[in-house]
Amino acid sequence: MNELSASSRITYRAVMVRPDVARRIRGLSDRTLAWLFITPTIVLLLAINIFPLLWTIYLSFTNYRANRSNVPTIWLGPDWYQSILTDPDIWAAMQVTAHFVIWTVVIETVLGFGLAYLIDKKFRGHGMWTTIILLPMMLSPAVVGNFWTFLYQPQIGLFNYVVAFFTGSAASSFQMLGDVTLSPWAIVIVDAWMWTPYVMLICLAGLRSIPDYIYEAAEVDRASKWRQFCSITLPMALPFIMLAVLFRGIENFKMFDMVNLLTGGGPGSTTEVASITLKRAAFESWRTGYSSAFAIILFVTVFGLANIYVKALNKVKSR
């Protein structure tokens, strides 16, 4: 009865379509229909991705300044690229970025894999602990930046009191965000706190993908736990670890929001990562052409790393 009423409803709707429209739709080929559906997406992509990219490439070869748009634009060729790639200050910013990227990736990978290894043991309440560990990565970087600024306060900050409790020094004797030596480590700590859970999640997926029968075979062969870890766990989880390393590397290479909120690149330029230098050139000095060239250099680097990332991803998929 129900089937009948459903089929009659469909027939009724089919009759409701105007015959000329129906004829027109029926006349379209599958290929045309497919183009009809994907055209809005392509137009949107061209408008918000491809056009700005091409425009930035064009601007990187000119003397254009966004705050003086009435000044005639002059074609400079690759002058900005030469200027950036021979500038010791930009080189220093790249080294600050390298310090940030290398240390965050190392700490996050070691801690993330360690946590994943522990969580994978399935002890009582491991689900609850997983949720608690994952909480930091669910927060917005703006929120994290703001509340870590309070935690790092020398007078009232909890971080200083915890360090003081363990070291015995006065809580106000050091400033994590105001000290030239400590501030690069302050941003590393915050990023590691926030993104270690993400690495843990990827590593956990890797560990869970290892079949149990391999461990059972190793047990039969009387392989020690350490031997099982070195010969089974680590090699089989390695593609996932590589994926996490690449992803965090790419993300931290273009890190801006959290560092800008925590230190703003200071004190001096000790935490001035590449994206902060770019922002200063683009929106404080208004050197639009110069900053476009710098943005393209960063883009090519990230694009290159993303290619490696996709290759690693395919390797993981093929497992």
Add this chain to the structure above:
Amino acid sequence: MSVDLTSSITRRGLADRVLRRGPLEAVATTIIAAGVVMLMQPFSLTLYSWSFATTLFGTVMFTVVSKVRE
């Protein structure tokens, strides 16, 4: 008339082994990684100056060779 088949077979074998997606992608990946290291290393300004060209070359090469047959 004699035809030297050995050399052509060897040449084709070498080309088959080298001109494949896997090894070429590995070379492109190494060039990209070298470019990124050159960009962020603290030792030589000359290496830093050539980093962009190296990364760009590696990226273009990767994009091209990813279209090569398996």
